[in-house]
Amino acid sequence: MYDDTLKMSRVRSTSKKAILAKFLEKKITVIPSEKEAIHYAIENAQKGALIVLWGDVVPDALELVKNFKEKEQKNNTLVS
Numbered sequence: 001m002y003d004d005t006l007k008m009s010r011v012r013s014t015s016k017k018a019i020l021a022k023f024l025e026k027k028i029t030v031i032p033s034e035k036e037a038i039h040y041a042i043e044n045a046q047k048g049a050l051i052v053l054w055g056d057v058v059p060d061a062l063e064l065v066k067n068f069k070e071k072e073q074k075n076n077t078l079v080s
Helices: 002-022 034-044 058-074
Strands: none
Touching: 034 058
16 A cells, blocks of 8 residues: 555656646646545536546546536536
8 A cells, every 4th residue: 555655646746747847827736535636626617617637546536527417417507
């Protein structure tokens, strides 16, 4: 487990550096938990925003996004 944690820490650090190099003026929020990150992105996105997900547990992430979409469809507001 330690090796996986260390690898993910390095991936996050490398990813953040690459993103910051391209978008210096943008605020970057790193949320290590995929579930929390997806919730944060969807709940805080402005209308018309593009959310890009990058994770290692794709089936879980897809299921979470599908659940958000179904919830919004039930509320008659569609996520596009």
